[in-house]
Each structure stands twice: as structure tokens, then as C-alpha cells.
Amino acid sequence: MPFEHIKYSSSASMGNNTEEEEDVDSKSSPMSYKERRREAHTQAEQKRRDAIKRGYDTLQELVPTCQQPDVSGYKLSKATVLQKSIDYIQYLQMQKKKQEDERNALRKEVVALRIMQTNYEQIVKAQQSQPGHTETRISDEVKFSVFQAIMDELFSTFNGVSVNNFSDLSAGVFSWLEEYCKPQTLKDTVFQILRKHHIQMRG
Structure with a gap:
């Protein structure tokens, strides 16, 4: 009888120990799960921050004004x-x-x-x-001579344009164009030059 009582007590003690371990595991399991979730969240947040940082670094490399300190x-x-x-x-x-x-x-x-x-x-x-x-075939020399005479005539009129500053130059160019580069004026200038060359060639 005492032996059976001891055996029963031992079995009961072992049963109690198992229940206590299960209770400890059941209490510790949720804590481990929370820790795992917290760790996963921390890693995800770190990845997000790293991605944002890389994005800003890339912007600074691509945008010229961001490369200046x-x-x-x-x-x-x-x-x-x-x-x-x-x-x-x-x-x-x-x-x-x-x-x-x-x-x-x-x-x-x-x-x-x-x-x-x-x-x-x-x-x-x-x-x-x-x-x-x-x-009638006209030589390149004659063509160039006529062209040069036309340019010389235009330059002689343009030489009076003020070039002291951009404002004076702009105003002078517009006035010069209106006065000396009208179609009829250019036609008369070219006609006079051609007539002179014609006389020179005949002479």
C-alpha cells in the first residue's frame, strides 16, 4: 500500500510538472510570436528607409543642381x-x-x-x-566681283550703325534694314552695280 501511494504520488508529481511546462510554453509562445512580428516589422521598416535613401541619392546624382553643395x-x-x-x-x-x-x-x-x-x-x-x-555662261570671278560690290555697298551704309551696346545695335540694325534693305532699294542698288560691271566689262 505505501508503495502504491508513492507510485501514485510520483505519477501525480510528473503530471503536474508536465502541466506546468505546458503552461510556461503557452505563456512564452505568444511572447516569441510578438517578438518575431516585431523583428519582421523592424526589418521591413529598415528596407523601406534604405529604399528611400537610395532614391534620394539617385536624385542627387541625376539632378545637376543637387550636385552643388x-x-x-x-x-x-x-x-x-x-x-x-x-x-x-x-x-x-x-x-x-x-x-x-x-x-x-x-x-x-x-x-x-x-x-x-x-x-x-x-x-x-x-x-x-x-x-x-x-x-550666257558667267565665270565665278565675275559672280564674286558682283557679290563683293553689293556687300561693299551695303557695308558702307551699315558702317554708320552704332555698336556701343546691344540696345543701340538692335535699334540701329532695325533702322538700317528699314532704310536700306527694302526690296526696291536693294533692287536699285543691285541694278546700279550690274550696270557698272557691264560698262567695265565692255570697256
Whole structure:
């Protein structure tokens, strides 16, 4: 009987120990789970911060104005990097629009020049088809001489334009163009020069 009592007591004691261990495990398991969650959250937050830092570093490498040091000599703040990046993007957009406008203007100019070329070609063909038309070959020396005489005449009038500053130059150029470069004025100038060369060649 005592032996059975001891055996029972031992079994009961072992059972109690097992229950206590289970209770400890059950109490410690939620704590470990919380720690694991906290650790995972910490790692995710660190990855997010690293990604943001890499993004700011990339912006500083790509944006020219961000490569310049701050006036205070310290590293640029994130707010400054963002603002400089926004300003640079707006600048690029303005440059893009300007280039598109210039491209469109050049396209229109090309179209106009092609139309002029076609018209002049038609004029030349019409003149060549007239009865009694004979083509006269003119040497390059004569062409250059006529061109030089025209340029000398224009320069003699342009020489009076003030070039003291940009404002005077701009005003002078516009006035000169209006006075000496009108179609009729240029026509008269060229006609006089051609007549002089014709007389010289005949003489």
C-alpha cells in the first residue's frame, strides 16, 4: 500500500510538472510570436528607409543642381533635394516645349523655302523657253566681283550703325534694314552695280 501511494504520488508529481511546462510554453509562445512580428516589422521598416535613401541619392546624382553643395556647406536636406528636383523637371519641360516650337518653326520655314524653290524653278524654265533666249555662261570671278560690290555697298551704309551696346545695335540694325534693305532699294542698288560691271566689262 505505501508503495502504491508513492507510485501514485510520483505519477501525480510528473503530471503536474508536465502541466506546468505546458503552461510556461503557452505563456512564452505568444511572447516569441510578438517578438518575431516585431523583428519582421523592424526589418521591413529598415528596407523601406534604405529604399528611400537610395532614391534620394539617385536624385542627387541625376539632378545637376543637387550636385552643388548647400550654401551653408552642409549636406542637402531631403526637402531641398525634392524642391530642386521639381524645379529641374519644370525646367526640362520648358526646354522641351521651346525645342518643339523651334522644330515646328523650322518645318514651316522648310516648307516655305521649298515653295520658293519651286516658283523660281518655274520662272527659270519659263524664261528659257522664250524665243531668242540664249544662255550666257558667267565665270565665278565675275559672280564674286558682283557679290563683293553689293556687300561693299551695303557695308558702307551699315558702317554708320552704332555698336556701343546691344540696345543701340538692335535699334540701329532695325533702322538700317528699314532704310536700306527694302526690296526696291536693294533692287536699285543691285541694278546700279550690274550696270557698272557691264560698262567695265565692255570697256
